[in-house]
Amino acid sequence: MKLFNGVKSMENKLTATKYMRALTAFFIAIITLPVIAMETGIEHEQNIDSRTVNKSRCEGIVAQYKQNHNSEIQRKLRAAYQNDACFEQIAHTLRTPLSDVNIGPITKTWINQYMNDYTEKTCAPDDALCIQARAYGQNSARSRLKAEQGLQPWMLTEEDISYFAMNSDVVTTLKAMNKKSYTTKSALLAVVKTELGMLEGMTPGLLAIYIRQLSEYVVSVKQKIITRNTLDTLIINDYLDMAAALQGYLDRPINETQFNELIKGVLRGAYQSVKPQVAVGEGAITPGQEAANIPAAPTVGQQRSRIKKATDIINLTATLANQYQINSYLLVEKAFPTIDRDITACVKNLANSAFHGKSAAEDTIKSMLRKIARLQAGNKVDKFSCEPENKPGDKDQPEVQGKTARIYKDGNESLDNEPYDKDALKHLMNRVNKSFYSTDLEPVQLSSLEEPCGECSLPMKGTNYGFYPYWQASVAYKELGLPVVNPAVVDFSVFSRIAYFALPIAADGKIEHKLHWKNTANIEDFVRSLKRYNVKRDLVLYSNSWQAWGAGKGESDTKQLVYGYAENHLTQIQELHESVKEAGGLSGITLFFEDYKSSSDANNIINYITHLHEQIKKNESNSASPHFDINIVLDIDWNYKSGNYCHVGNVDKAGETYFKEFENLLVNGDENNIVPNNIKEIASNFKANVKDGVERSLNIVSQSNKESIVTNLLVFLHEPSSRAKKCLRLQIEDEFHGGRRIEILRKVIPVLGRADLKENTDKFQQFEDDINYLKDNFGGIGLWPLPMSSAARPVVSEQGSQKEESQKKENQKEDADKVISVMQQSIKREYTQAYKNYIDYSxxxxxxxxxxxxxxxxxxxxxxxxxxxxxxxxxxxxxxxxxxxxxxxxxxxxxxxxxxxxxxxxxxxxxxxxxxxxxxxxxxxxxxxxxxxxxxxxxxxxxxxxxxxxxxxxxxxxxxxxx
The missing domain is CATH 1.10.287 (Helix Hairpins)
Known part of the structure; x- marks a missing residue:
């Protein structure tokens, strides 16, 4: 009996082994086939997943197919085009807008027009109507922009760059989890956090980013679990072989949608593996002997019936529970893209460098990627310290984005057409854009570099302009990991004006987010410090929707609308001035018009500034308001592909000029109206008629001596600045002539971005070169952001992570101190020839x-x-x-x-x-x-x-x- 039990136990083990092999093969088939299908059609899978995610939305839309939307469509169109002159013309002509009750020709026309207005068009260069329609559509889209969109910090932190270097290891770790299920979402994320935390180079901040991003891919799935009760019930009902086959699935969650198919497959394999017992050895059946006593094999029907009954028992006794798992590992892999190591190693030099906007960040990253592409192709880049791990030889130069390295090695193409890794640019730009936070602001604290002493603003031959970004004094951004410097020290002696950047203007002209200015206590110390060191105080108003002001209205109505905006803004500026008047008040208003290009219609800018200036003068005459200087800031969207960009020659065609439209704002009167001509005219008029001649002469002299409307025109320079500054001057020289050219150049202040180019062999050399060029060729020097250093030297802790963090802050402080030092030396440098000196002590x-x-x-x-x-x-x-x-x-x-x-x-x-x-x-x-x-x-x-x-x-x- 013991022998029989031993043999039977061995047979059960062999049978179980066969079952497990069959089951393993079955699982491999189940897992492999979907993966192969996914790998051959990733885009299709993404579409399926997106449809799954939006299933409720799709069902809601489909449910409305049979509804009558006539009145609703007409109501929405009336709301969308309530200020459109063409639409209102139809309303007056036909008495009621869209008078065809059903969806008739008028309604269809305006539906089509709405789609045209809110979708981008590709127009031929000579199709004026298409270009006009596209401009209207772009303005309509701008009117829907949030006022603060564009004001948020644009920066790559160290964690952003490490993120792309870590993604490969993260995806490998996640795949190793192989769709494991967990009882709760928090349990799953806890396991993921533990696994990822063990990766080399993982930081707490980076881990938090991964967990936050992964939480979006965790889904709830219904799972069935085979319990001990299930197996006992099968044994009681004489399903011993099937109970043995399911032993490996005990307490293992299985997706409810796959449960029955999986179980049937396992049971079928278990059933078929059981064969009739045949005696061996003594008493074996010889050939020809009758085998009437051998049981007959079960029929197919019997097999199905038995499996069905067992499946029913399993379904009745299995436990149903919600489990959590990561939805799709292919989607996760897409969500965590990797970037070439050469790129991440070099882009680390951009860590914690702030940009004033998206286009500036994009141009900087693009410039660096082009240099990396040159190096990877076997070329050399002067003063560029980044080194790729693998350089191809001259005989075996790989193709980069469809162009061989020799194209740009020979220098036949311009910088703007050189190849670069476009995927890397896309991924990095996705991390540059930070969120906008208008809360958790703290008082702005600026002090002198040599507090309590320190030079006041020195007299310079130009205007040195600095921008203080609002997020530098924000607890929210500090917690986000941005290098916030507050309190900070500044060298006030080398700045004429410093502006608070910035308050956003909504599409309807309102200033809703007043940021630090909402609470006087947060901003008065900022104003007081600038006043103390004789630095003028400006406030930046930022608009990303200025081109949409009055869209759809007539010229007269648009002008009146813009005039209203100017008056409302001046009223609010006066209120803010009064709130900090005791601390020093405001000196000027700086207006930042985003996305200005050669094809832009500058009428809104001109009308706004002209009326604003008139209102300031009017209030001054009534002693109702102090004088405010007006400055303009432009982040020009240069048309690099234009033949006139950075080109020697005259530019005067409409749609190709950038500054010509602002001529009357920047300078006043005829450039030939110099003093000798006025004297001659005075004498001539005096001989003809003494009274009239004197009056006319006084008027002429008054007009010629009249101050210009705009004090300074600030233009952001994008990288590489060595090229941008020269192209800016060349553009002005192409648009203006004679003495007018000199006047305009003295009104324009280029604004530099990064001061320390860490990827260069001498990271401050370009900054010093730029300062020396700008102070000799333009009306001053602008810096964004304002060079600041931490007010206190950080204490280096002896503990590991804290010591490393303190060391980073120490390095940042040293770099900031160096930037301030380089600027001091460049501005205050003394030459033997007085005309070379920028400080005018006389x-x-x-x-x-x-x-x-x-x-x-x-x-x-x-x-x-x-x-x-x-x-x-x-x-x-x-x-x-x-x-x-x-x-x-x-x-x-x-x-x-x-x-x-x-x-x-x-x-x-x-x-x-x-x-x-x-x-x-x-x-x-x-x-x-x-x-x-x-x-x-x-x-x-x-x-x-x-x-x-x-x-x-x-x-x-x-x-x-x-x-």
């Missing part, structure tokens, strides 16, 4: 020029103490001057006072010396007194001479002790 007056001489300031700068604290210094001077004046008068009119003063004459002498020194310091260091310091000094000298003459010739010398 405008400070004689005393100011003496006090600011490098020979003195190298050791100690009096003005670095006096200028920031000029408020209390003025009080000290007034006090000293008052006492000295009283002492002088008393000495002359009172004998008792004279005797007392004689007794304390050294104190009196020291008092007068201190008064003179303080007066010199005030005249030489206070920006309010510097412009008239020479006149005051000259007047003082004249008075002293007159007094000396009076004393010498009329009064003689008075003796000590005379009555």
């Amino acid at each position: 405008t400070l007056g004689v005393i100011g020029e003496i006090l600011h001489q490098p020979v003195l300031t190298r050791y100690f700068s009096v003005c670095s103490v006096m200028c920031p604290g000029r408020g209390w210094v003025i009080y000290v001077f007034v006090l000293l001057f008052s006492i000295s004046t009283v002492s002088f008068i008393a000495y002359r009119v009172s004998c008792k006072a004279r005797k007392f003063i004689v007794r304390v004459k050294w104190i009196d002498i020291a008092l007068k010396i201190a008064t003179v020194i303080t007066a010199f310091i005030v005249l030489g260091c206070d920006p309010g007194w510097q412009p008239i310091s020479n006149e005051i000094l000259l007047l003082t000298i004249i008075l002293m001479i007159i007094y000396a003459v009076y004393r010498g010739f009329f009064c003689g010398y008075e003796k000590e002790g005379d009555e």
Whole structure:
């Protein structure tokens, strides 16, 4: 009996082994076939998955097929075109808009028009109507943009770049999980978090990104689980072989949709593997012997019946539960793309570099990718420190994006047509765009580099402009991992104006997000610091929908609409000015018009600024408002493929100029209206008619001396800046001529982006070259963002991760300090030829020029103490001057006072010396007194001479002790 049980146990084990092999083959078939199908048609699978995700939406749309949408369509069209002149014309003509009750020809026309307006078109260059329709459609799309879209930080963090380097290992780890199911979503994510956390190079921030992204791919599936009760029930019902076959599936969740097919397959395999028992050895059946006692094989019907009954038992006793698993690993692989290691290694040099907008970030990344492509093709790039891991030889140069390396090795193509990895650009740009957060803002804290001292803004031959991005003082962005610097230190001496960037203007002209300006406490210290160091304070208004203002309206209606926007904005700016008036108030308004190009209609900009300027002047005359300077910022969408871009020659055709439209805003009057012509005209008119001639002449002189409407035109430069700055100047020279060209160049301020090009062998050389070029060829230098350094040096902890993080902050601070240092040296550099110097000390007056001489300031700068604290210094001077004046008068009119003063004459002498020194310091260091310091000094000298003459010739010398 024991032998029989042992044999039977062995047979059961062999049978179970066969069952497991069959089951394994079955599972491999189930898993492999779908994967093969997916690999041969990934796009089809994505479409299926997208349809699955949007199934409820699709069902909702299909359910509406039989409904009558006539009234609803007409209502929505009326809302969409409520301000459209053409649509309203039909309304007035036919009394009711879309008067055909059903979907008739008018309704169909406007439905078609709506689709045309809100979809992009490809137009032939000579198809004016198509181009006009496309512009209208683009404006309609712009009107739907969120006001803040474009203001958010554009930056690649270190984690963004590491993300692409880690993706390959992450996908491999996820695939190893092989669609395992878990009882809860959190349990699944916890396991994934543990597995991914073990990968080399994984950081807590990066892990959080992966978990957040993976959570979107976790789906709930109904699972059936074979329990011990299921197997016991099968054994009781004499299904021993089937219970044995299912032993390997005990407590294993199986997808409900696959459960029956899988179980039937396992049971069928188990049933077929059982064969009739035949005796072996002694008593075996010999050939020819009857085998009547051998049981007959079951029929197909019996087999199906038995399997069906067993399946019913299994379904009744199996446990049904919700399980969680990752939906599609092919989709996950698509969601976590990888980038070539050469690219990720080089792009790390862009980590934590802020860009002012999408196009600037795209051009910078594109420029770097082109350089990497050159290196990978076996070429050399000057001053570029990135090195690819594998360089092809000259004889075996691979094809990059369909073009061989020799094309750009020989330099036959322009920079804009050179090949680069377009997939890498797409993936990186997906990470550059950060979200917009208008909450969790903290007070802006700026201080001088040498606090509590520090030079005030020095007089420069141009206007140096800095932009302070709002997100630099944001707790939300700090928690997001952005390199937020607040509190920060700035070298105020090299900036004329600093602007807060920026408040967004909605499509309807409203300013809803006031950011830091919503709470005066968050912004007043910013204004106070700039005022203290004599830096003008500007506020940037940002519009991404300016081209859509008045879309569909007539010219007159559009102009009135734009005028209304200008008046409303000025009112709000005045309110913000009043809120920080005690801290220093605002000096100007800077208007940023996004996406300006040569084909743009600049009428909205011109009408807006002209009316804004008129309202400012009107309010000034009524003493209702202070004066606000007006500046324009353009992020030009250059047409690089145009034959006129960066081309020597005249450009005056409509649709090809960028700055010609703003000529009357930037300069006033005829360029030939110089003083000698005015004098001749005055004389000529005086001879003809004295009264009329004088009036006319005064008007001409007044017009010629009138200030321009726009103070500065700032233009963002994209990388490579070595090319962009020269092309910008060339464009202005192509559009203007003669003296007008010089005037426009002195109004334009190019704005530089990255200062430290870490991918170059000398990362600050280009920055220094750019500054020297701009200060000699344009009206100033702009920097975005404002160069700032951390106010306090971070403490390096001894613990691992904290020490590494502190070291990163230390390196960032050193880089920021270096940027400030390079700018200081470039701006303040002294040359033997005065015309080369950018700092114009002569405008400070004689005393100011003496006090600011490098020979003195190298050791100690009096003005670095006096200028920031000029408020209390003025009080000290007034006090000293008052006492000295009283002492002088008393000495002359009172004998008792004279005797007392004689007794304390050294104190009196020291008092007068201190008064003179303080007066010199005030005249030489206070920006309010510097412009008239020479006149005051000259007047003082004249008075002293007159007094000396009076004393010498009329009064003689008075003796000590005379009555």
